Amino acid sequence: MSTEAPASARSQRKPKGEGHERRAEILAAAERIFVEHGYEGATIRKIADEVGLSSTALYMHFPDKGAILQEISRQAFEALRAGNERAMAQSGPAEDRLRRMMRAYVEFGFGNPNAYRLVYMTRPAELQEGPQSSARELGTELFRSFERVVEELEAAGRLRVDARTAAQALWAGGHGVVSLMISKPYFDWVDREALTTAMMEGLLAGFLRP
Template identity: 40%
Template sequence: MTGFATVLPAGRKRRGEGHTRREEILHAAKDLFLEQGYDSTTIRRIADRVGISAPALYLYFKDKEALMLALCDQTFGHLIEAIGEIEKTIADPLQRVRRFGEAYAHFGLTHPDEYRLVFLGANIPESIRKVGHRAPTDDPTQPGVGGALVFKRLVEFLSELETSGTKLNYPPDTCAELCWMGIHGLVAAMIMKPEFPWSDRELLINGMLDIHLKGILRNP
């Protein structure tokens, strides 16, 4: 019907088109993980949705964990892009930090499932939980370093803030940990317990940012 591609035996890829299949798998796996969680998503079901046999999946990913890692990196990419945007458009270090927080919260709340996957390690076995927090010096093309990169940016922003003359109550790393964890806690909880009668979202996010920015600056 469609016309292109000569009739192939039910979706078999031509030579050299493996990466296409790989992305099909990623796409299907993402959908299924988000729908049913990591544990309930089986290799067979992913393969089914793609239209291949289960072992074929192992041609593209070492194991289920590697699949998940690849997905995490993909998601982190989006967040890192958003942060790069801040670096380009905002000059004031304090504003950068605040925008970082807003971008982070926004990212989490608009991609709740991915956030769960990446930052909460929900429904993922212990073995891959440490994803995203390898040493910040790791090769960024390697899977699983997204989280560290994001954190590194925040530390950079805070270091700028300090060298620009603003006094901080803690070292930049500690400030970064505190600020991040405050926002992270809020986002994580709002995602995990949506049925809880939360106060207004904007109020909470702005409140959390206010509190933390005030809290880390020596002379507010």
């Protein structure tokens, strides 16, 4: 016998709770709905129903769906930044820090596929209504921290190409693995860890001098 609650029960209005908890529920529901219906197809009513709120109550937390998308973007970049900082805080040569930063990026994408889709795989027209400023400011800052480590390798004479090209190619490699695996789950992928390692080590072997 099915234990799933009927739609009417899931949509019942919930009692007032803590503001942070309710905001987190709204953001989690919005992530799913934005991915499932697209930004244009998502509505405040759909998000509110998913959480069990009235549209009026949801507006007490966010003024519009653009603000919701912007907060999802901000939190995603903050999580990525924290992962970068942990990777950089560990001792070791620049090459090892670069590996850890790439892995932190990939692991974030696989661990947060909905947020990753919205931040890195959303159409530009939709970004204009939400996370464009976050993508430009926080995203640029995040990439610069990665690029600086690549520049250390360039200064040490380890790179076969310029640092800017290498940094963008390495980022593109990480994004390619994440975006393809989360958007094409039906493909007969090899083990995720094996594919990630092969991508990273293959690119580094091509760019780094002994």
